[in-house]
Amino acid sequence: MDTGDPTAAIAAFYDDFGRRWAHGTSPLYEDWALGIARDPELLARLAALPRAKQQPNLVFASARWEGAAMSPYHAVRPWLLEHWDRIVATGADRTVQTNEANRCATWLPPLSGIDGPIALLEVGAAAGLCLFPDRYSVEYATPAGVQKVDPPDGPSDVMLTCTVDDEASVPERYPDVVWRRGIDLDPIDVSDADAVDWLANLIWPGPDHDARVARLRTAAAIAASDPPEIVRGDLLERVTDVAAAAPPDATLVVFHSAVLLYLDSAERRRFADIMAGLGAATGRRVVWLSNETMGTLDEIDAQVPPGTPTDHRFVQTWDARPIALAGQHGALYETAAFRS
Structure with a gap:
């Protein structure tokens, strides 16, 4: 049922990313994704972005590009909030492209x-x-x-x-x-x-x-x-x-x-x-x-x-x-x- 809350789907997406994709392969991204999935303030900020710019790969890479520390979510969260505009600007100019x-x-x-x-x-x-x-x-x-x-x-x-x-x-x-x-x-x-x-x-x-x-x-x-x-x-x-x-x-x-x-x-x-x-x-x-x-x-x-x-x-x-x-x-x- 549609609850009318645009953050619910984003929270579910980040939770799935952390539990199913990052789990067992990238502990830091698992921690960040699960942290955001339970963080109403960050979810609200993500909901204000175009859908293509909400994805964890892009948000996390943009944060790192702008200087986010490779620290657990609880430690990096204040930095994310303070530098959110820079993260959004980088994400707006960049795309996710895996060339493995x-x-x-x-x-x-x-x-x-x-x-x-x-x-x-x-x-x-x-x-x-x-x-x-x-x-x-x-x-x-x-x-x-x-x-x-x-x-x-x-x-x-x-x-x-x-x-x-x-x-x-x-x-x-x-x-x-x-x-x-x-x-x-x-x-x-x-x-x-x-x-x-x-x-x-x-x-x-x-x-x-x-x-x-x-x-x-x-x-x-x-x-x-x-x-x-x-x-x-x-x-x-x-x-x-x-x-x-x-x-x-x-x-x-x-x-x-x-x-x-x-x-x-x-x-x-x-x-x-x-x-x-x-x-x-x-x-x-x-x-x-x-x-x-x-x-x-x-x-x-x-x-x-x-x-x-x-x-x-x-x-x-x-x-x-x-x-x-x-x-x-x-x-x-x-x-x-x-x-x-």
């Missing part, structure tokens, strides 16, 4: 199974760090031990790490990427130091995330040496024409991570329909790879076995068919639930 290169460790298993040259098109590409899966080394922790794979040109300065539940998931070869493009509402110039600093600032604090900062900066240096073209625009409006520019003799792979959650249900349906007809519309072979959370598309949720643990995991799909669970930051790749 380690997700490529979960893209390599399906990509390695595609024969011939591949054209990569990432929607929601940010700075495009995930457009270089063929240039990163990976250490896969398997039930039989650790297996390291390196790009054809030799070991990379970027080392990704991923735990897999099946040794067969470790790629035997790297994809032959001949073309790479991205689409984003607000593309990030990977050579812009301030932009890379903001990306690093968006990484959650906590021991599970500390290594991500160094990895992001090293991956950014690789991308800056061969900057990918990131097309500015709405993915619904641009994906077809950008896809049509890919080499016709290459398999076009359209992929994304945690992007569709920013669309409403009608927009998600429209995107799925576009992807279903993209091959016919562009006259080429298209593979649609997706890493998204449960609740994104009903027809995908229906294919996930009941009781499958999906917290901190994406459901990875190939042409809308679930094939694996992928850790939200690329640290896990599990296929057991979908093995026939």
Whole structure:
């Protein structure tokens, strides 16, 4: 029932963020989120912001950008109140964009199974760090031990790490990427130091995330040496024409991570329909790879076995068919639930 209190939904959102997403991976953000969920004054201030600017990732990153101490909520609360206008101003100018290169460790298993040259098109590409899966080394922790794979040109300065539940998931070869493009509402110039600093600032604090900062900066240096073209625009409006520019003799792979959650249900349906007809519309072979959370598309949720643990995991799909669970930051790749 609608209570008429606009802060109730915000409190529930922050409580869910703390208990379900930050719990066990970022103790500080868990504490901040649960603190705000029970703080009427902060909830009222959040309710005055546009909905897109209320999300914990943006508010917390903006607070850190402006100098908030990495202290428990009860200690940092007075600072938040005193500097609220600065936090809001930073949030108004910035967006949440996760560009986690380690997700490529979960893209390599399906990509390695595609024969011939591949054209990569990432929607929601940010700075495009995930457009270089063929240039990163990976250490896969398997039930039989650790297996390291390196790009054809030799070991990379970027080392990704991923735990897999099946040794067969470790790629035997790297994809032959001949073309790479991205689409984003607000593309990030990977050579812009301030932009890379903001990306690093968006990484959650906590021991599970500390290594991500160094990895992001090293991956950014690789991308800056061969900057990918990131097309500015709405993915619904641009994906077809950008896809049509890919080499016709290459398999076009359209992929994304945690992007569709920013669309409403009608927009998600429209995107799925576009992807279903993209091959016919562009006259080429298209593979649609997706890493998204449960609740994104009903027809995908229906294919996930009941009781499958999906917290901190994406459901990875190939042409809308679930094939694996992928850790939200690329640290896990599990296929057991979908093995026939």
